[in-house]
Amino acid sequence: MPKTALLFPGQGAQAVGMGKGLLERSAKARELFAEASSILGFDLAKLCTEGPEAELHLTNNSQPALFVHSMAALAVFLEDKPECLDSVAAVAGLSLGEYSALCAAGAISFADGVRLVKERGAAMQESASAIASGMASVLGLEESQVAELCDLARQPGEVLQVANLLCPGNIAISGQIASLDAAEQLAPEAGASRFIRLNVAGAFHTDIMKPAVERLAAAIAQTNLQPLRFPLIANVDAGEHRVPSELAGLLTRQMVSPVLWEASLRKLLSLGVDQFYEIGAGRVLAGTLKRIDRKTPCECFGD
Known part of the structure; x- marks a missing residue:
């Protein structure tokens, strides 16, 4: 039997029109968007499919939008390929996508996931609004070279550091x-x-996000965390995790x-994964895998 891994995208993958195909095709997708809208207090399906774009890109909106879109895409994916669950070796998600991965693994319910990403997005938006900051992808350099670039460019008293190690030659930095x-x-x-420059509100994965951690x-303390059906390969250490008691620490550490990500994909490959599925908006994660291993397929499933 093949070994598969489910990958879930993070913030920046959002785009007006996302979810339109899922909503037209699937009653389950419509049900999930309706449940999320009830929790959030606004029509999420309308925001995703019609915009306005500026509203969708706000952190407190884009994070719930991407989470719900990924869960709706997963539901439709499993309607098409129910047998895939039997071959899942592990799950992983890029930053925000880690919450989608945890929901897919059964660690958090869909409703709790919506509440968590709503709170996470609002807290990160608040931290970002307090300090003018952002992120950028630096292409064509190794990690040591990007770290040196940050050291050279960092202004007195400011933050500038490596934030996302995506794949060879693609490293994101965060700072003021x-x-x-x-x-x-x-x-x-x-x-x-x-x-x-990345389309995010602030310097995620740095100490600028410290106010959001608490x-x-x-x-998270108010959330009922369950044992994972299959392991999560975590952002902060690229290690396998199954125990609910570890999750709060992993998710709060991830903020700063x-x-x-590159190490996480390499970990999945070392587990013998020979088929990846990117579930949700965009094709960024498939692209990162291709830079690491061109032979292992990654099928994208969104709209």
């Missing part, structure tokens, strides 16, 4: 705007092929720690 501006100017000289921890 003046430091990011300096990094953008220095990047070509450092050998970077591209410097791309708020998220309180929300780099995402070890």
Whole structure:
């Protein structure tokens, strides 16, 4: 039997129109969007399918939108391929996508997942609004070179650091705007092929998010965490985790720690995974896998 892994995208994958195909096709998808809308207090399906774009890109909206879209996509995926659950070796999600992965593994209910990402998004939006900051992808450099670029560009008293180790040659950095501006100017000289600002509200996975940690921890403490049906490969250490008591620490650490996505994919490959599925918006995760292992297939399932 093949070994499969389910991957779930993170913030930045959102786009107006997401979910339209799922809603048209599946009663279960419509049910999930309706349940989420009731919890959130606004029409999530309308926001996802019609926008406005600026509203969808707000952190407190994009995080629930991506979570619900991934869960709706998973429901439709399993309607088509129910046998896949028997071959799942592990799950993983990029940043926000870790909540989708946990829901897929049965650690949190759908309703609790919506509540958690709503609280996470609101807390991160609040932290981001307090300090002008952001993220950028640096292409074409190794981790040590990106770290050196951050050291050179970091302005006095500011934060600028590696935030997401996505795949070879694609590393995201987070920090305050003046430091990011300096990094953008220095990047070509450092050998970077591209410097791309990311469509996020702030410097995620840095200490700038520290004020959000306490708020998220309180929300997690109110959540009924269940044993995982299959292990989570966690962002913060690329290790296998099944025990509910470990989850609160993993999720709160993730807010202020780099995402070890390349290491997570390599861990999944070392477990013998020979078929990946990216469940949700976009195709970013399939692209990162291709940079690591071109032979192992990754099928994308969104709309």
